[in-house]
Amino acid sequence: RAKLNSLERVASYHPSMEEETQRRLDLVRYLRRDFSERRLEVWYQPQVSLDNGEIIGAEALLRWPQADGSFISPAEFIPVAEYTGLIVEIGEWVLEQACEELRRFDELGLPELRIAVNVSVPQFRKRDFPEVVERVLQKQGIDPCRLELEITESIVMDDPGMVVNILNRLKEQGVRVAIDDFGVGFSSLSYLQQLPLDRLKIDRTFVNNAATDSGRVIIETIVNMGHRLGMSLLAEGIEEPHQAKYFAELGCAEAQGYFYAKPMNAEALTDLLKARAKNRQRQQVSGH
Numbered sequence: 276r277a278k279l280n281s282l283e284r285v286a287s288y289h290p291s292m293e294e295e296t297q298r299r300l301d302l303v304r305y306l307r308r309d310f311s312e313r314r315l316e317v318w319y320q321p322q323v324s325l326d327n328g329e330i331i332g333a334e335a336l337l338r339w340p341q342a343d344g345s346f347i348s349p350a351e352f353i354p355v356a357e358y359t360g361l362i363v364e365i366g367e368w369v370l371e372q373a374c375e376e377l378r379r380f381d382e383l384g385l386p387e388l389r390i391a392v393n394v395s396v397p398q399f400r401k402r403d404f405p406e407v408v409e410r411v412l413q414k415q416g417i418d419p420c421r422l423e424l425e426i427t428e429s430i431v432m433d434d435p436g437m438v439v440n441i442l443n444r445l446k447e448q449g450v451r452v453a454i455d456d457f458g459v460g461f462s463s464l465s466y467l468q469q470l471p472l473d474r475l476k477i478d479r480t481f482v483n484n485a486a487t488d489s490g491r492v493i494i495e496t497i498v499n500m501g502h503r504l505g506m507s508l509l510a511e512g513i514e515e516p517h518q519a520k521y522f523a524e525l526g527c528a529e530a531q532g533y534f535y536a537k538p539m540n541a542e543a544l545t546d547l548l549k550a551r552a553k554n555r556q557r558q559q560v561s562g563h
């Protein structure tokens with residue numbers, strides 16, 4: 276009887292394989308429809324300098340709004356978009372949106388801000404990916420060094436020869452490359468050091484572990500390694516002031532997280548940047 280109970284529990288907590296397959300098929304259909312009707316949105320989460328708290332740029336993050344005002348999480352729909360290959364088209368659209376946003380930064384008098392865009396394995400695997408990036412940048416007349424592509428360890432470990440080739444072609448253009456979620460994958464360090472990477476983003480899970488001795492050992496090892504390999508470091512998922520202080524003291528240059536700002540739509544980001552610019556002017560006028 277005890278055994279039956281636990282089996283019943285498992286059965287009631289997990290959708291059957293058929294249900295799960297159906298749900299994914301529905302998700303693909305709705306995602307295709309909503310993307311073709313341009314109902315996806317690109318939101319932006321500010322990235323800040325740990326020296327002075329100034330915004331130095333933003334990460335572009337996809338949002339899929341639903342009729343009831345809720346959002347389907349990227350963690351749920353990105354894998355589906357990757358599996359079906361739809362991410363290739365969606366990803367190019369995100370790049371276009373990001374370049375338009377960079378244009379708006381110019382209009383706000385903030386040409387120094389950059390935007391980071393996440394790239395998926397199927398996008399990266401396309402032989403013409405560097406040309407796609409080049410074309411999108413040229414269309415908006417954007418200086419390539421203002422665009423940063425975030426790749427993960429799963430891309431890096433995909434096919435070393437291909438990865439080095441694509442990264443080199445991107446670097447020739449002047450595009451920057453960051454390794455995202457660093458430390459949660461299984462990439463080999465000796466191989467990583469051969470890649471032309473500009474920035475290392477320390478995964479949020481490590482930031483959460485900064486309170487323990489062993490957590491700090493790992494973080495400090497990553498920061499050290501990043502610095503010695505000539506990369507700039509950004510801590511992801513900073514939620515508390517003491518975390519910001521800890522990473523600043525380690526010499527980590529940049530951060531991102533709810534402590535500074537949550538992801539927001541383009542309009543809200545513009546408002547935030549305008550408010551900051553106004554504050555700065557006021558401080559200058561009053562001599563501070």
Ligand code: C2E
Pocket residue numbers: 320335336337348349350353362366369393394395425455456511512513514531532533534538
């Ligand atoms: P990611 O690239 O590592 O992005 C950071 C994620 O951490 C975002 O989740 C962001 O909202 C969240 N985050 C930032 N600060 C905090 C914090 O202080 N606390 C907590 N709890 N979370 C924080 P989001 O927007 O749900 O995106 C999840 C993942 O989906 C991204 O992780 C990225 O892998 C993927 N993704 C999002 N947009 C795109 C896209 O345009 N293309 C591709 N290929 N992947 C995307």
Ligand code: MG
Pocket residue numbers: 334393425455
């Ligand atoms: Mg990212």
Ligand code: MG
Pocket residue numbers: 455456476478511
């Ligand atoms: Mg990340």
Ligand code: MG
Pocket residue numbers: 456
């Ligand atoms: Mg992630």
